[in-house]
Every structure is written in structure tokens, then in C-alpha cells.
Amino acid sequence: MTIRTATEADVPQILTFIRALAAYEREPDAVTATEAGLLHDGFGPNPFYQCLMAEQDGRPAGFALFFFNYSTWKGCPGIYLEDIFVQPEFRGLGIGKALLQQVAAVAVQKGCPRLQWEVLDWNTPAIDFYRAMGAEFLDEWRNVRVSGDALQRLAAVEIAQ
Amino acid sequence: MTIRTATEADVPQILTFIRALAAYEREPDAVTATEAGLLHDGFGPNPFYQCLMAEQDGRPAGFALFFFNYSTWKGCPGIYLEDIFVQPEFRGLGIGKALLQQVAAVAVQKGCPRLQWEVLDWNTPAIDFYRAMGAEFLDEWRNVRVSGDALQRLAAVEIAQ
Numbered sequence: 001m002t003i004r005t006a007t008e009a010d011v012p013q014i015l016t017f018i019r020a021l022a023a024y025e026r027e028p029d030a031v032t033a034t035e036a037g038l039l040h041d042g043f044g045p046n047p048f049y050q051c052l053m054a055e056q057d058g059r060p061a062g063f064a065l066f067f068f069n070y071s072t073w074k075g076c077p078g079i080y081l082e083d084i085f086v087q088p089e090f091r092g093l094g095i096g097k098a099l100l101q102q103v104a105a106v107a108v109q110k111g112c113p114r115l116q117w118e119v120l121d122w123n124t125p126a127i128d129f130y131r132a133m134g135a136e137f138l139d140e141w142r143n144v145r146v147s148g149d150a151l152q153r154l155a156a157v158e159i160a161q
Numbered sequence: 162m163t164i165r166t167a168t169e170a171d172v173p174q175i176l177t178f179i180r181a182l183a184a185y186e187r188e189p190d191a192v193t194a195t196e197a198g199l200l201h202d203g204f205g206p207n208p209f210y211q212c213l214m215a216e217q218d219g220r221p222a223g224f225a226l227f228f229f230n231y232s233t234w235k236g237c238p239g240i241y242l243e244d245i246f247v248q249p250e251f252r253g254l255g256i257g258k259a260l261l262q263q264v265a266a267v268a269v270q271k272g273c274p275r276l277q278w279e280v281l282d283w284n285t286p287a288i289d290f291y292r293a294m295g296a297e298f299l300d301e302w303r304n305v306r307v308s309g310d311a312l313q314r315l316a317a318v319e320i321a322q
Contacts, residue, residue, distance in 0.1 A: 018233045018234070021233075022234060027234070030234045031233075031234050031236075032234065032235055032236060033232075033233060033234060033235060033236020033237075034236055037236035037237055038233075038236055041231065041236070041237065041238065046207055048229060048231045048238045049231045049233075065231075065233055067229075067230060067231050068209060068228075069228060069230065069241065069243070070202065070209045070210045070226075070228050070243055071194075071243075072179045072182075072192075072194060072199075072210075072226055072243055072244050073179070073183060073188070073191045073192050073193065073194060074193060074194060075192075075193060075194020075195055075198035075199055075202070076194075076198055076202065077202065077209045080230065082230070082231055082232075082233055083233050100315065101315055101316065104307060104312055104315040104316035105316040107312060107316065108312060108313060108316040109316075113308055113309070113312070114306055114307070114308040114312070115306065115307045115308070115312055115315075116304065116305065116306045116307075117304075117305050117306075118302040118303065118304055118305065119302070119303050119305050120301055120302060120303075121301050121302070121303050122301070127303070130305050133307065133311075133315055134307055134311030134312075134314060134315055135305045135306060135307045135311070136305070136306050136307075136308075136311075137303050137304065137305055138303075138304040138305070138306055139303060139304070140281055140282050140283070141279040141280070141281060141282070141304050142279065142280050142281075142282050142288070142298050142299075142300060143277065143278075143279055143298065143299040143300070143302050143304070144277065144278050144279065144280050144291050144296045144297070144298055144299070145275055145276065145277045145278075145296060145297055145299055146265065146275070146276045146277075146294065146295050146296045146297075147274055147275040147276070147297075148274070149295075150294075150295030150296070150297075151265055151268060151269060151274070151275070151276055151295075152269060153295060154261065154262055154265040154276075154294055154295055155262065155265035155266040155268065155269040155270075
């Protein structure tokens with residue numbers, strides 16, 4: 001098994017993984033990302049994300065995509081793990097654990113005291129896996145979002161300056 | 162009321178707001194952030210966060226602190242609102258709404274389709290306010306974290322390369 005940093009040449013495979021993860025998360029039609037967008041956003045001078053690729057016997061097996069967030073309580077950056085995924089045929093080989101360990105190693109190397117992510121409440125195999133990795137669940141915090149028309153409406157109001 | 166972008170001179174006030182918000186969130190001892198850290202992380206060439214300051218009659222009234230996250234489904238950056246806070250003596254004047262609107266305006270201006278944040282499940286005044294602003298609650302997603310000794314242990318394991 002190999003874990004390595006993604007390059008521009010991996011973008012088509014990254015998009016394939018993103019779509020496969022969305023399908024697993026029961027949102028197969030939610031992905032509107034494009035190769036051009038992922039290339040632009042992840043591989044410029046100030047990338048919005050970083051990505052690790054896992055390979056088994058030279059074949060793409062999984063990925064982890066993450067970026068920096070910021071803790072005002074800690075007063076320093078943390079790492080937010082947006083996606084972690086292992087192809088079904090490569091599960092049970094420790095690839096997910098190796099990806100999570102490598103992201104944790106990046107966090108420690110960068111001086112980030114926290115690695116954070118989200119999991120769907122019905123995804124019990126993942127929840128059990130994360131708990132075994134030492135994760136805690138911050139269930140008193142609810143996730144809130146404004147998007148689409150609601151975001152446009154909220155943004156459109158004139159602000160007193 | 163004035164909403165403006167924070168400058169380096171606002172860092173002491175930002176830390177005061179961070180501590181006041183932590184006290185409101187029943188974690189008064191959780192803040193270990195320092196002025197030096199906030200200055201370094203928010204005001205260098207590639208800042209980890211951005212901050213808006215609200216003033217009422219020239220006095221500091223509140224703040225909103227945010228950064229970019231990344232949606233792999235949308236294939237573009239979004240905005241994550243880490244902190245929004247209005248001092249108790251300035252509540253009821255629409256300052257929180259103005260701060261949220263200004264952050265939404267930044268999101269729209271930057272082409273971000275989503276503005277996301279978290280709220281404590283017992284904070285019903287905030288939950289009602291966010292709902293009135295058009296927010297949705299993503300309650301099927303649980304927040305997961307590895308930090309401290311658990312992060313060190315996870316990172317320390319040798320990875321097969």
C-alpha cells in the first residue's frame with residue numbers, strides 16, 4: 001500500500017472518488033464539481049485543499065481530502081477532513097486507517113492541535129472505526145447552513161455603514 | 162452602526178470577544194489563544210481567517226470571524242463562520258443580523274455557494290435567529306474530532322509507503 005500526496009494528474013481520479021463517496025452517502029446527484037474546478041482550487045499557489053491518494057498494488061484505492069480551518073479558542077489552525085474514502089474492493093486492508101493516520105501526521109507536523117470532520121449518523125461502520133481511532137463526537141453542536149436563494153437574499157440586504 | 166474589516170489594531174478586542182463568546186458557550190476556560198497568535202494567523206500574507214468588526218456609536222459591539230472551507234460536491238470554496246458574537250448591551254439592535262448579512266455578502270462576492278457554521282443545541286435564541294435568516298440544520302451529520310494525546314497517537318504510527 002502506498003499513501004502519497006496528490007498531483008494534478010490525479011484530478012480525474014479524485015473526482016471519481018468524490019462521486020463514489022457521494023453515492024455511498026446516498027446523494028449520487030449532489031456532485032456538480034468539475035475536473036477544471038478541482039484542478040484550479042487544489043493545485044494553484046494558494047490551494048483551497050490538499051489531497052492524499054492511497055494505492056494498492058499500483059491501483060487507486062482511496063483518498064483523503066482536507067484543508068485548514070481555524071480555532072479561535074486554541075488560537076491556531078486545525079485540519080478539517082472533508083472526505084475520506086476507500087473503494088469497496090479495497091476495504092478491510094487498513095487503507096482507511098492509513099489515510100487517517102497520514103492526515104493526523106500532517107496535523108501534528110503543522111502544529112495543529114485538532115483534526116475534525118463529520119460523519120452521517122447512520123454510517124455506523126465509520127462511526128465505530130472513528131471511535132476506535134480515538135475520536136470524540138461533539139453531538140451538542142448542530143451544523144447550520146445558508147445556501148442558494150436564501151444566501152442570495154441574506155447577502156442582498158443593504159448594510160448600514 | 163458600522164461593520165468594517167478588522168485590522169491588526171483590533172486584535173486585543175477580537176480576543177476579548179472570543180473570551181466573551183466562550184463564556185456564553187459555558188466554556189470560559191477553553192480559550193488559550195493569544196494576541197500574538199491571532200495577529201500572526203489573521204494578518205499575514207496568507208491569513209487563516211478573516212474578521213469583521215461591528216461598532217455602535219464608535220464602541221466595539223460585536224464581531225464575525227470566518228475562513229474558507231471547501232465543498233467537494235460543489236467543487237468550490239465555501240465560507241465557514243467560526244464565531245459570531247454581539248456584546249449583551251448591544252443586542253436587539255440588529256447587529257448580529259448585519260454581521261451575518263455582511264458575511265453572506267462576502268460569500269456571494271467570492272462565488273461561494275454556501276455559508277456554514279455550528280450552533281450549540283441549547284442555544285435556542287440563536288437557533289431561532291438563524292432559522293429566520295433562512296438557515297437549514299444538517300442534523301444527520303455528527304461532528305467528529307481527534308485532538309490532544311489521541312491525535313499524537315494516531316499520527317505516531319508508522320505508515321507503509
